[in-house]
Amino acid sequence: MSLTLEEVRHVASLARLSLSAEEETLMRTQLSAILDAVAELSHVDTSAVEPTSHAAGEVAPWRPDEVRPSFPPEKALGNAPAKVGTSFAVPRILE
Amino acid sequence: MEPTDLSMLELGRKLGSGELSSVEAVRACLSRVDRLDGQVKAFLRVDREGALAQAEAADRRRKEGKRAGPLDGVPIGLKDLFLTQGLPTTAGSRILETFVAPYDGSAVKLLRAAGTPILGKLNMDEFAMGSSTENSAFFPTRNPWNLETSPGGSSGGSAAAVAARMVFGALGTDTGGSIRQPAALTGTVGLKPTYGRVSRLGVVAFASSLDQVGPMTRDVPDCAALLQVIAVHDPCDSTSAPVKAPDYLAEIEAGVKGMRLGLPREYFELPGMDREVRAAVEAATRALEKMGAQLVPVSLPHTRHALATYYLIAPAEASSNLARYDGVRYGLRVEGKNLLAMYGRSRDQGFGLEVKRRIMLGTYALSAGYYDAYYLKAQKVRTLIKQDFVDAFRTVDAVLAPTSPTPAFRIGEKVSDPLAMYLNDVFTLPCNLAGLPGLSLPCGFTRGNLPIGLQILGRPWDEARVLRIGRAFEREHDFHRRAPPLGAA
Numbered sequence: 001m002s003l004t005l006e007e008v009r010h011v012a013s014l015a016r017l018s019l020s021a022e023e024e025t026l027m028r029t030q031l032s033a034i035l036d037a038v039a040e041l042s043h044v045d046t047s048a049v050e051p052t053s054h055a056a057g058e059v060a061p062w063r064p065d066e067v068r069p070s071f072p073p074e075k076a077l078g079n080a081p082a083k084v085g086t087s088f089a090v091p092r093i094l095e
Numbered sequence: 096m097e098p099t100d101l102s103m104l105e106l107g108r109k110l111g112s113g114e115l116s117s118v119e120a121v122r123a124c125l126s127r128v129d130r131l132d133g134q135v136k137a138f139l140r141v142d143r144e145g146a147l148a149q150a151e152a153a154d155r156r157r158k159e160g161k162r163a164g165p166l167d168g169v170p171i172g173l174k175d176l177f178l179t180q181g182l183p184t185t186a187g188s189r190i191l192e193t194f195v196a197p198y199d200g201s202a203v204k205l206l207r208a209a210g211t212p213i214l215g216k217l218n219m220d221e222f223a224m225g226s227s228t229e230n231s232a233f234f235p236t237r238n239p240w241n242l243e244t245s246p247g248g249s250s251g252g253s254a255a256a257v258a259a260r261m262v263f264g265a266l267g268t269d270t271g272g273s274i275r276q277p278a279a280l281t282g283t284v285g286l287k288p289t290y291g292r293v294s295r296l297g298v299v300a301f302a303s304s305l306d307q308v309g310p311m312t313r314d315v316p317d318c319a320a321l322l323q324v325i326a327v328h329d330p331c332d333s334t335s336a337p338v339k340a341p342d343y344l345a346e347i348e349a350g351v352k353g354m355r356l357g358l359p360r361e362y363f364e365l366p367g368m369d370r371e372v373r374a375a376v377e378a379a380t381r382a383l384e385k386m387g388a389q390l391v392p393v394s395l396p397h398t399r400h401a402l403a404t405y406y407l408i409a410p411a412e413a414s415s416n417l418a419r420y421d422g423v424r425y426g427l428r429v430e431g432k433n434l435l436a437m438y439g440r441s442r443d444q445g446f447g448l449e450v451k452r453r454i455m456l457g458t459y460a461l462s463a464g465y466y467d468a469y470y471l472k473a474q475k476v477r478t479l480i481k482q483d484f485v486d487a488f489r490t491v492d493a494v495l496a497p498t499s500p501t502p503a504f505r506i507g508e509k510v511s512d513p514l515a516m517y518l519n520d521v522f523t524l525p526c527n528l529a530g531l532p533g534l535s536l537p538c539g540f541t542r543g544n545l546p547i548g549l550q551i552l553g554r555p556w557d558e559a560r561v562l563r564i565g566r567a568f569e570r571e572h573d574f575h576r577r578a579p580p581l582g583a584a
Contacts, residue, residue: 008455015414015458016421017451018439026448027455030513034456037514038403041472044479051474052481054304054334055290055530061337063330075197081428088423091434 001039002032098123099260100578103169103317106263110157110168117150117157117168120263121212124170127261128214131581136236137246137256139175140183141215146170149212156210166320167210172262174253175216176223177203177308178297182213186299187221187231187249190420190427190445200297201332202266202308202325209324214262218252221447222417223273223301225249226519229510230449237506238281239579240545244503247277247519253311254281258579264312264321268298270305271405272498272523275535278311279498279548282537282577284318284565285311289555290530291336294329302412303334305405305527314575315536315566319343322558341559351567352387354560356380357491361398362522369501375539375547376497379568383495386567391491395483398525400476405524406517407460407473413450414457420445452513481529488554493564497522498535498548522550532558536565537574546574 008028012019019027073086082089098106098120109115125143132138153168162168178184178196180203185191199207206213220230228236228251238246239259246255250267254277257265267274269287278285286309293308300306310321326340358380363373384390422428422441429440446454460469487494499519509516526533531552538549549568553561569575 007459011455011459011462014462015454016418016435016438016442017446017454018436018443019451020443023443023448023451027452030452031455031459033514034406035459038407038469038473041400041403041407041476042468044397044400044472044476046472046475046479049475049478051471052478052528053474055481055528060333071197078197079194079425081422081426090423091431091437093434 001035003028003035099127102314103166103263103312104320106169107165107167110153111162113157117153117212118147120168121146121150121170121214124214124261127259131259132261134237134242134581135239135255135259136234137217137252137259137261138215139185139218139233139252142182142213145182146212146214153210153212163208163210166324168212169263170212170214171206172214172217172253172256172265173203174219174250174265174267176219176268176299177266178299179203179213179216182216184216184299186223187219187233188445188447188450189232190441192427194425198297201294201329203297205325205327217256217265220249220251221450222299222413223249223268223270224413224449224453226272226276226516227506227509228252229506230447232447235506238503239581240282241503242581243505244545245280245506247280247499247503249273250311251277254278254283254285257281257283257311257313259581260578264310264317266308266325267311268306268308269527270301271409271527272520274309274311275523275533275548275550276499276519278535280503280546282546282574282579283311283313284315284534284536284575285309286318286322286558286562287526287533288322288326288558289532291334291338292556292558293325294327294332294335296329296332300416302409303416304412305409315562315569316344316347318534319347319562338556343559343562346559347563347566349563350386351383351564354388354493354564355391355491356383356388356564357391357393357487357494359393359395359398359487359494359496361395362496365500365521367500367518368497371541372497372499372501372547376549379538379549380495382571383564383568386571393487393491393494395487395525397476397479397483401480401525401528402517402521404473404476404480404528405520406456407469408477410453410457411460411470412457414454414461417450417454449513477528480525484529484531493561494552496550496552498550499523502541502545502547526552531555532561534561534565536569538568539574
């Protein structure tokens with residue numbers, strides 16, 4: 001199957017990737033080839049098969065809900081590209 | 096004989112008796128790094144001061160009669176995917192180039208408690224996506240057996256450092272073969288434990304239902320000893336199973352007599368499998384038969400769908416996991432005219448091409464209108480692949496297969512063709528999809544003196560048997576003792 005450039009741009013916007021024009025063209029070719037290769041799965045009969053989402057297949061365990069120390073703000077902010085006081089700083093989203 | 100020729104357990108015994116000190120062992124490693132890593136390029140970061148300080152502490156514990164265990168003082172390396180307090184953890188990516196972990200991951204904590212000095216952080220394919228270490232944002236690692244070839248990946252730096260005897264052992268991670276394939280290509284031993292055996296807390300996530308941490312060493316007993324340290328239930332990782340680890344060394348020498356070992360037809364009939372690889376693996380199966388194992392033909396009919404299944408599930412999970420790199424809390428930020436532009440530019444400049452490709456593929460497979468046909472379909476085929484193994488393990492105790500269809504390939508040979516690169520993982524992926532333990536160990540060499548790996552797959556939680564089979568083979572061969580020509584100088 002062949003992806004259109006529009007589809008590539010739509011997926012890139014969902015993935016929050018600002019691709020260059022060259023990258024869009026490359027992705028179009030390569031993703032189309034990969035989708036062709038994985039299309040073989042459509043021939044496998046899975047009508048009576050449950051999906052496996054996890055290898056473990058165990059029920060998610062519980063642990064006691066105990067109060068434990070967490071990171072102090074200065075440590076949590078240690079790798080922040082920008083901060084103001086004890087907050088992460090981001091570009092304004094409201095005018 | 097240099098101290099670096101010793102195995103981890105041998106060195107541990109000499110450290111215990113006082114014949115060698117941990118500081119001497121660390122210095123011996125550092126001297127090899129200085130001599131060889133300019134060519135091999137396994138390390139992203141060498142922590143000289145940290146490793147020497149940890150070695151001094153180990154030597155003090157020894158003098159005070161307080162050794163932490165058999166590996167106390169034995170230097171190791173970490174794939175740069177493990178959060179290590181105070182050291183950069185880059186995951187091989189520009190987007191994390193300046194990230195310094197604020198805490199130790201669980202496996203790292205356990206290693207520190209066991210007393211192993213951490214010599215540094217090892218190169219890898221970006222976010223563990225790749226089979227050659229060429230997707231590292233920094234530089235490719237080279238195979239110590241032939242510097243023109245790749246050590247495999249994604250844990251290629253770990254495998255190369257162990258093979259070149261720059262560290263005694265290392266930790267890697269394996270999502271589709273990233274421990275076993277580089278182990279095979281570098282003549283080392285690598286184990287992917289059962290999913291849930293080792294905590295993933297503090298390991299940069301790639302595909303959460305497949306990722307597993309494991310040991311990379313020069314022989315099977317070392318692999319067992321290193322697994323012993325990290326195979327501990329972690330209540331802070333909900334996928335870490337509350338299953339107690341047995342003593343992995345207790346029966347490792349017990350041999351294979353009476354065991355039933357499966358030979359899956361589908362793994363030996365792959366078109367494109369290298370003839371020398373096939374011959375060496377078949378010879379290894381016959382050697383195990385001579386030692387008293389019974390070889391049983393088995394069928395894993397859905398094997399041929401594993402590649403397509405994996406390359407939908409892993410990218411889907413990756414696209415979700417990597418959404419966290421948005422330039423807000425950590426990692427690279429590239430300013431834009433608004434928040435969305437900042438996200439897009441940070442991610443475009445921070446991620447390499449293979450990572451973007453997988454994010455795109457995964458996002459597509461999860462997007463409205465395509466979810467059922469791609470992601471859900473792959474999850475259903477995953478059930479069939481898993482069921483194949485359940486059926487096979489009704490009649491056999493373990494399965495034998497090649498690890499990689501080819502020996503080490505030349506750097507640059509496959510990098511522009513993603514589908515050709517993905518084929519490297521064709522024998523290792525089913526194990527991750529099914530959540531099984533899988534070991535790779537050296538079982539021969541090509542005429543060009545490149546290592547070949549034998550893969551042993553076991554039932555869930557049956558690492559002890561897998562290691563025992565590997566040890567039985569290793570004990571009667573000398574492949575694991577051979578050192579790459581590079582190290583002979």
